[in-house]
Amino acid sequence: MPQRGRPRGFDADEALERAVEVFWRQGYEGASVSDLTAAMGINKPSLYAAYGGKEELFRKAVARYAEKDMAYARNAFAQPTAYEVVATLLRENVVAVTRTDRPAGCLSIQGGTACSSDNAPVAGFLAASRLAGEGALADRFARAVAEGDLPAHADPVALARFVMIVSEGQAVHAAAGVSREDLRQAAEIALAGFAAASGARLPEQATQTV
Amino acid sequence: MPQRGRPRGFDADEALERAVEVFWRQGYEGASVSDLTAAMGINKPSLYAAYGGKEELFRKAVARYAEKDMAYARNAFAQPTAYEVVATLLRENVVAVTRTDRPAGCLSIQGGTACSSDNAPVAGFLAASRLAGEGALADRFARAVAEGDLPAHADPVALARFVMIVSEGQAVHAAAGVSREDLRQAAEIALAGFAAASGARLPEQATQTV
DNA sequence: CTATTTATGTACCGAGCGGTACTGATCCGA
DNA sequence: TCGGATCAGTACCGCTCGGTACATAAATAG
Numbered sequence: 001m002p003q004r005g006r007p008r009g010f011d012a013d014e015a016l017e018r019a020v021e022v023f024w025r026q027g028y029e030g031a032s033v034s035d036l037t038a039a040m041g042i043n044k045p046s047l048y049a050a051y052g053g054k055e056e057l058f059r060k061a062v063a064r065y066a067e068k069d070m071a072y073a074r075n076a077f078a079q080p081t082a083y084e085v086v087a088t089l090l091r092e093n094v095v096a097v098t099r100t101d102r103p104a105g106c107l108s109i110q111g112g113t114a115c116s117s118d119n120a121p122v123a124g125f126l127a128a129s130r131l132a133g134e135g136a137l138a139d140r141f142a143r144a145v146a147e148g149d150l151p152a153h154a155d156p157v158a159l160a161r162f163v164m165i166v167s168e169g170q171a172v173h174a175a176a177g178v179s180r181e182d183l184r185q186a187a188e189i190a191l192a193g194f195a196a197a198s199g200a201r202l203p204e205q206a207t208q209t210v
Numbered sequence: 211m212p213q214r215g216r217p218r219g220f221d222a223d224e225a226l227e228r229a230v231e232v233f234w235r236q237g238y239e240g241a242s243v244s245d246l247t248a249a250m251g252i253n254k255p256s257l258y259a260a261y262g263g264k265e266e267l268f269r270k271a272v273a274r275y276a277e278k279d280m281a282y283a284r285n286a287f288a289q290p291t292a293y294e295v296v297a298t299l300l301r302e303n304v305v306a307v308t309r310t311d312r313p314a315g316c317l318s319i320q321g322g323t324a325c326s327s328d329n330a331p332v333a334g335f336l337a338a339s340r341l342a343g344e345g346a347l348a349d350r351f352a353r354a355v356a357e358g359d360l361p362a363h364a365d366p367v368a369l370a371r372f373v374m375i376v377s378e379g380q381a382v383h384a385a386a387g388v389s390r391e392d393l394r395q396a397a398e399i400a401l402a403g404f405a406a407a408s409g410a411r412l413p414e415q416a417t418q419t420v
Numbered sequence: 421c422t423a424t425t426t427a428t429g430t431a432c433c434g435a436g437c438g439g440t441a442c443t444g445a446t447c448c449g450a
Numbered sequence: 451t452c453g454g455a456t457c458a459g460t461a462c463c464g465c466t467c468g469g470t471a472c473a474t475a476a477a478t479a480g
Contacts, residue, residue, distance in 0.1 A: 005456025006446040027324035029239045033438055035326070043459055045440075050457095054438065110324035113315065113385050114237035116245070127386035158395040161388070165379030165396050172378040173371070175323050176337035185368040186375050193403015215426025216476040243468055253429055255470075260427095264468065 012050050015040040020061045020069075024103040028058055028112045028122045058111070058122065062129065065107045072096060073133065082144035083191075083200040086163055089137075090187040093167045097174035098183060105175030109168060134164040144200075151199040159198050166190040222260050225250040230271045230279075234313040238268055238322045238332050268321070268332065272339065275317045282306055283343065292354035293401075293410040296373055299347075300397040303377045307384035308393060315385030319378060344374040354410075361409040369408050376400040 018039040022031045033054055037044055051057040072095075076088035097105050108130050115123050141156030150156070170183050195202060228249040232241045243264055247254055261267040282305075286298035307315050318340050325333050351366030360366070380393050405412060 003456085004448055005454080006448090006458080008457065009446095025324060026326050027239070027322070029237070030322075030324060030326035030329065032326065032436075034436080044438085045460095046458065048439070105323065109382060112237070112240075113323065113382060114235060114240055114320035116236050116240035116242065119240065130382075131386060131388075155395070158392075158399065161383070161392060162396040162399040165376060165383055165393075165400075167379070168382040169375030169377070169379030172319060172323060172340075172382065173375055176341060178341075178371070182368075182371060183375075185365070186372040189368065189372040189403055189407040190375075190400075191403075192407045193399055193401075196406040197399040197402045213426085214478055215424080216428080216478095218427065219476095242466075244466085254468085255430095256428065258469070 008050070010040070010042050010046070015042060016051075016057075016060060016064055019057055020065050020107065021103060023058055023061050024065070024105070024107040024110050027110055029115050029119060055122065059125065062107060062111065062126070066129070069096060069102070069107070077136070077140050081201060081203065082141055082150050082159075082198065083195060083202055085137075085140055085144075086194050086200075087191055089163060090166060090170075090190055091184070093170055094174075094180060094183040094187050097171045098180035104177065106168075106171035109171045110175060130164065130168070134160050137163060149201060154198045154200075159194065162197070163190075163194065218260070220250075220252050220256070225252060226261075226267075226270060226274055229267055230275050230317065231313060233268055233271050234275070234315070234317040234320050237320055239325050239329060265332065269335065272317060272321065272336070276339070279306060279312070279317070287346070287350050291411060291413065292351055292360050292369075292408065293405060293412055295347075295350055295354075296404050296410075297401055299373060300376060300380075300400055301394070303380055304384075304390060304393045304397050307381045308390035314387065316378075316381035319381045320385060340374065340378070344370050347373060359411060364408045364410075369404065372407070373400075373404065 018041070019036050022036050022039045025031075026035065033044060033047065036054070036057065037047055040047065042050075047057065051060055072092035073089060076085050076092060079085045079088050096102075103110065108126050111126050112119070112123050113126075138156045138160035141150060141154070141159050144150040145152060145154055145156060150159075166187070170186065173183060173186075194200065228251070229246050232246050232249045235241075236245065243254060243257065246264070246267065247257055250257065252260075257267065261270055282302035283299060286295050286302060289295045289298050313320065318336050321336050322329070322333050323336075348366045348370035351360060351364070351369050354360040355362060355364055355366060360369075376397070380396065383393060383396075404410065
């Protein structure tokens with residue numbers, strides 16, 4: 001179907017990308033519509049016509065973030081063993097939250113853990129999406145138990161929770177300015193903890209020490 | 211020195227306590243001055259006269275929070291061994307971020323990890339205070355190395371970072387509504403990781419498994 | 421008593437918020 | 451070339467923001 005009417009004067013996908021960065025840096029409440037339109041290079045009515053409003057734009061931004069900036073997580077899930085899943089997840093998470101071409105931390109947390117009662121749905125939406133990722137990881141660990149890759153007594157849900165907690169802590173730390181190398185050390189300690197607590201089969205020799 | 215002029219019609223300390231809860235639940239930016247005065251039971255001019263302004267009130271609220279709600283941390287630091295310091299810290303942190311008589315999570319994170327550029331000092335202040343706690347923990351671990359309680363090759367700074375990362379993740383998770391018991395499991399995994407990675411002397415038998 | 425000092429409560433300030441009405445500009449199809 | 455459709459830009463909406471002026475109430479000092 002050919003286009004009808006005047007064509008859009010900006011790239012909606014690229015403008016959304018700019019919005020991602022503003023929300024990431026300033027949070028949902030800290031990002032004003034004026035901040036957003038300035039970064040996106042458009043006017044307010046264009047924002048409302050193309051995305052529906054501030055909250056809808058935020059949800060679209062989070063979706064884009066999950067697809068582009070969290071791609072490493074899907075890659076991690078595809079690793080053959082639970083240990084390698086966690087190793088990839090934690091190490092790649094450290095890289096993701098400390099990219100120099102991106103705001104520090106993670107949009108899912110920077111977006112807002114707390115907010116005014118008016119915006120409570122936003123914080124709830126972010127929390128739910130984080131917990132959804134945790135559920136997917138638990139499913140992956142359950143598969144590992146079924147495959148004998150994790151021992152039968154391992155608790156997939158508890159292990160997934162631990163890994164996500166570490167990831168979230170890494171993101172908070174990164175937002176505070178902690179360096180990639182410093183976070184890497186912490187990731188290795190967490191990985192050792194995972195190995196010790198889960199009884200996971202290790203790829204090489206022993207757990208690392210700091 | 212006797213009082214001069216009309217006496218204050220409210221308890222400044224109790225009102226500050228109410229402000230702590232509002233900031234904790236809604237974050238710095240999400241808490242409007244009207245929200246605060248309503249919860250504190252005072253009018254705006256009283257707030258400005260007694261505390262100086264919104265940002266000053268927030269700083270006083272954080273100070274009060276650190277003194278009252280983080281008392282468990284000072285208790286943890288006084289434990290005799292590094293392992294017990296971490297065990298107390300992580301376990302008590304789980305309790306602190308899931309109190310039913312308090313907002314979920316931790317003011318230091320709920321207060322705001324990201325915010326508008328106008329309020330950047332607030333986020334920076336919170337990040338700095340978290341990292342200060344991490345430094346204190348690193349000092350405690352350094353003492354443990356000196357005392358032979360941690361092996362000489364243990365890295366106090368890296369270990370402290372790991373523990374704080376887990377604490378922050380626990381707070382984020384708690385704010386998302388995860389239960390105390392669920393967080394406890396994660397704390398035990400982290401503790402096992404600390405033991406495995408640090409080579410700390412354990413109080414009893416072996417590391418726990420989930 | 422009056423004078424002084426401090427707190428309270430109302431009413432208000434300029435500024436910015438999220439969101440929109442309206443006027444033109446720019447494309448398509450007929 | 452013209453009509454319908456969609457977008458762009460300005461200018462504005464009501465509302466709330468953080469913060470304050472001002473008049474009044476309640477205490478002490480003399």
